[in-house]
Amino acid sequence: MTPAAYAVLKLDAIQHNLQTVRRHAPKAKIMAVIKGNGYGHGLLRIAEALNAVDAFAVARVDEGIRLRKAGLKNRIVVLEGFTSNDELDALLIYQLDALVHSHTQLDIFAGRSERAQIAVWLKIDTGMNRLGFKAKDFNAVYQRLNDCPIIKRPISLMTHLASADDPQDPMTLKQITLFNDTLQGIPGERSIANSAGILGWQEALADWVRPGIMLYGISPFPGSTGAQLGLKPIMGLHSRLIAVKPITAGDTVGYAGSWVCEKPTLLGVVAIGYGDGYPRHAKVGTPVLLNGGRVPLIGRVSMDMITVDLQTQPQAKPGDPVTLWGEGLAVEEIADWAGTIPYTLVCGITQRVRQIDSSWLK
Numbered sequence: 001m002t003p004a005a006y007a008v009l010k011l012d013a014i015q016h017n018l019q020t021v022r023r024h025a026p027k028a029k030i031m032a033v034i035k036g037n038g039y040g041h042g043l044l045r046i047a048e049a050l051n052a053v054d055a056f057a058v059a060r061v062d063e064g065i066r067l068r069k070a071g072l073k074n075r076i077v078v079l080e081g082f083t084s085n086d087e088l089d090a091l092l093i094y095q096l097d098a099l100v101h102s103h104t105q106l107d108i109f110a111g112r113s114e115r116a117q118i119a120v121w122l123k124i125d126t127g128m129n130r131l132g133f134k135a136k137d138f139n140a141v142y143q144r145l146n147d148c149p150i151i152k153r154p155i156s157l158m159t160h161l162a163s164a165d166d167p168q169d170p171m172t173l174k175q176i177t178l179f180n181d182t183l184q185g186i187p188g189e190r191s192i193a194n195s196a197g198i199l200g201w202q203e204a205l206a207d208w209v210r211p212g213i214m215l216y217g218i219s220p221f222p223g224s225t226g227a228q229l230g231l232k233p234i235m236g237l238h239s240r241l242i243a244v245k246p247i248t249a250g251d252t253v254g255y256a257g258s259w260v261c262e263k264p265t266l267l268g269v270v271a272i273g274y275g276d277g278y279p280r281h282a283k284v285g286t287p288v289l290l291n292g293g294r295v296p297l298i299g300r301v302s303m304d305m306i307t308v309d310l311q312t313q314p315q316a317k318p319g320d321p322v323t324l325w326g327e328g329l330a331v332e333e334i335a336d337w338a339g340t341i342p343y344t345l346v347c348g349i350t351q352r353v354r355q356i357d358s359s360w361l362k
């Protein structure tokens with residue numbers, strides 16, 4: 001018995017997407033970004049599928065610990081670093097690399113006397129204004145860090161692009177130039193590019209690339225799909241029809257009666273809702289795949305159900321399978337209908353949705 005709502009993960013496709021990264025950045029080492037539970041695809045499942053990469057990147061220390069406890073031996077970089085001696089201890093115990101981006105971290109390092117215990121990535125803020133030291137402070141910070149015995153050398157260097165998903169935005173080249181100018185003559189490997197940087201900005205490739213969304217087969221660029229970039233989507237979100245019934249003119253559907261039926265039609269109820277991670281703000285008209293055709297969402301998305309207009313599918317019956325996104329219906333398109341980005345949709349799949357590896361279905 002399959003559960004009502006489930007996600008099928010085509011892990012074979014991730015190898016194809018990894019090859020696409022390699023094709024764009026043949027000389028770079030790859031740090032696969034698997035934060036956010038592998039962008040909602042399952043942290044350990046994705047890590048195992050990608051075990052050939054040079055390193056993994058996660059956002060938080062506990063994500064790194066989970067990977068180590070599962071037996072992963074790859075280099076693991078914790079993008080948010082640490083904020084306390086306790087967290088630093090965990091990084092040492094589990095042999096995780098840390099981002100260094102704050103004076104608080106420098107103070108903590110300065111108080112430790114262990115020798116060459118932790119590999120670090122010094123984060124330079126070249127304009128994102130999130131984490132990192134300003135370029136003008138680089139020399140002083142680098143000196144302080146270099147004086148800390150606990151640090152392994154050479155120190156690696158990283159920045160993050162704010163607008164690489166817009167090929168017209170001059171900010172990206174400014175950031176790259178500032179990064180390169182600041183680091184002239186400094187040893188250590190460099191990393192700049194996220195997925196949009198890898199696909200759109202040769203100048204950003206450097207020693208290490210940090211692909212996230214593209215590994216999952218999704219486009220980082222608004223207005224395009226992963227398939228158009230030669231990527232293969234990993235996740236399909238599926239459920240089934242659980243009720244079919246006629247409605248007549250004047251009937252309203254769903255909470256607040258926000259959708260009003262204008263002419264008699266057939267209404268379908270699908271077992272998926274925001275409690276599964278389907279976006280509550282999906283607009284009326286958002287396509288849903290049923291028996292190979294598209295039917296439009298009507299009414300509001302509720303926690304466990306959505307309603308669709310079955311006018312074009314009069315044969316539809318309870319039990320029929322439904323695809324919310326996946327093959328034939330790009331998650332990028334659903335994100336547009338919901339006024340969001342595909343990252344939030346795949347990351348937002350909840351615990352209730354059973355995740356199934358496609359290889360189990362063969």
Ligand SMILES: *Cc1c(COP(=O)(O)O)cnc(C)c1O
Pocket residue numbers: 033035079160193194195196210211212213214220
């Ligand atoms: C999330 C993240 C990435 C990956 O970004 P994508 O757009 O998913 O490729 C790379 N670097 C840093 C610092 C990140 O936070």
